[in-house]
Amino acid sequence: MTAPIIDASAVRLALGKGSARVDILKGIDLSISGGETVALLGPSGSGKSSLMAVLSGLERADDGRIMIAGLDFGTLDEDALAAARRGRIGIILQAFHLLPTMTALENVAVPLELAGDGDAFVRARAELEAVGLGHRLDHYPAQLSGGEQQRVAIARATAARPALLFADEPTGNLDAATGTAIMDLIFDRQRETGATLLIITHEPALAKRCARVVEMRDGAILSDKQAA
Helix, strand or coil: CCCCCEEEEEEEEEECCHHHCEEEEEEEEEEECCCCEEEEECCCCCCHHHHHHHHCCCCCCCEEEEEECCEEHHHCCHHHHHHHHCCCEEEEECCCCCCCCCCHHHHHHHHHHHCCCCCHHHHHHHHHHHCCCCCCCCCCHHHCCHHHHHHHHHHHHHCCCCCEEEEECCCCCCCHHHHHHHHHHHHHHHHHHCCEEEEEECCHHHHCCCCEEEEEECCEEEEEEECC
């Protein structure tokens, strides 16, 4: 049997100490197989974004074990974590996080180039064309609409063909029509690349587009089931 691409057990995370301590994650157990589409569903403050942060190596859990693509993230130092994320994990965030002084092409190509890809700009161009932005390669973020900026962010996240793709409220800054188009694109790119997709959302309708819905409340998993 193939090992899960995400295997988290008894994961805990807290902020503050003593009387100011707030438990964010309260002993999370979660296993996800390669190629799955999974929604982490819950209201603001339920812990879903914090769980994504520890699963992606952006935040360290206080306790528990996190295995990602066969690597024990708890044993890695910061440099090793950064190296582990590179090429394995792609992240799409609500706020886009594009570098304002770089063109769309540069925003996608430079991370590939820094990772040692000798064909970074060729690959970036192809990825931007795949998300419908072949005509906007030389535009800066300020010259792009919100939907176009998110398309650049999707291209950047998928360009290295990561095995894991995280999307944290990816339509939160977009109008309904643009948000639907962006989600269609994310699922299209997931199917084309074969990545495991984990979407963080508070919207039940969006969660149901995934094959599996994990519902969170108050830092714990409330339910874990196949989408209806």
